[in-house]
Ligand SMILES: Nc1ncnc2c1ncn2[C@@H]1O[C@H](COP(=O)(O)OP(=O)(O)O)[C@@H](O)[C@H]1O
């Protein structure tokens with residue numbers, strides 16, 4: 248699967264300059280970097296919710312699933328939200344159970360807490376299979392326990408659907424736990440990219456090393 | 465003062481024939497005009513709020529201008545178009561309930577458009593982004609957007625109805641406040657007060673305030689349900 252090169256400029260300021268890369272199915276790609284380094288912009292452009300400076304389609308994936316950094320719950324029950332992407336009741340029930348949403352099934356989803364909304368959004372996305380899936384900080388609002396459950400689920404999902412999964416995360420630990428590859432964004436540049444073992448433990452660039460040190464590596 | 469209010473209440477309780485006729489004309493005018501304004505204004509408002517195109521902000525400015533149009537100016541325009549010298553005089557609509565409804569629709573529709581546009585402009589990006597991320601089609605996305613708007617449509621309708629029932633400037637000009645024909649609550653209050661007959665005016669005032677109170681209670685209950 249290919250991601251083409253693109254750039255993104257906001258109000259005359261270049262916030263992202265992506266050189267393009269190949270993605271392999273069945274693998275998890277962690278995107279790490281400081282706040283404002285362009286991670287969400289990268290996710291939005293891959294998904295197509297935002298345009299790059301030139302052109303629109305930047306990947307040749309047949310279908311792209313996306314969980315935004317700010318999740319939105321439609322004004323209907325948690326279960327109805329989850330069933331939007333696929334009508335499989337049994338699967339919905341299983342996902343709700345696995346993400347500890349069972350007791351919230353009939354609750355209005357727009358009244359869920361931040362962490363609950365994130366879990367609902369993850370379950371909702373996983374009702375469907377995509378060639379490419381992009382999760383923008385899916386566990387940022389979750390507690391440790393549900394974060395672990397979500398990571399387990401993400402791993403299973405990738406195995407089951409054989410998709411390429413881009414995981415934007417501010418958690419270095421999370422990237423180390425589940426990613427196969429890692430991309431380090433620095434001030435809108437893809438500074439370093441490669442296997443997770445390499446980028447997340449023994450990076451080449453000084454900036455990446457500094458970033459890892461900040462996170463208590 | 466006190467005896468006037470007592471008399472007014474007695475008049476309401478006695479189901480006075482002229483009072484009932486005024487209430488009937490008022491209901492006909494405000495219900496019809498608010499429903500028509502809703503049917504025209506809601507789709508336009510959703511469209512303006514959900515889409516981005518060249519000229520959209522010009523349309524929004526135009527709508528805001530119409531929202532601020534003084535009712536008497538609207539009445540004047542309709543009067544000129546339909547009176548004995550106007551281009552539409554042969555339709556013989558001047559001083560009928562129909563033309564009152566038309567003038568009201570012109571006054572209220574921009575309010576409906578503005579109310580819907582503002583709301584949709586706020587929710588549409590999240591609704592769309594989420595639907596796209598789930599790979600949902602355009603039709604489903606549109607229904608999800610409309611589903612988010614349900615309470616807003618109801619409270620917009622109540623707002624439109626309240627405006628319609630309280631309007632006086634335009635309807636008195638084009639309707640003429642003719643007893644047993646085009647006299648509505650507001651025009652009747654003016655008329656009877658001018659004649660020194662306060663009882664009917666007070667009775668109508670009490671009814672208007674009560675309706676307004678009910679409408680506003682419903683709106684605030686809805687808003688409480690809406691707030692997250
Ligand atoms: N809609 C926007 N308008 C202007 N600037 C934006 C917009 N969205 C993001 N930016 C800017 O682009 C840069 C990258 O943002 P983002 O991709 O959200 O960073 P990250 O997700 O890595 O924290 C930031 O400096 C941010 O302020």
Ligand SMILES: [Mg+2]
Nearest residue numbers: 286287288316
């Ligand atoms: Mg971000």
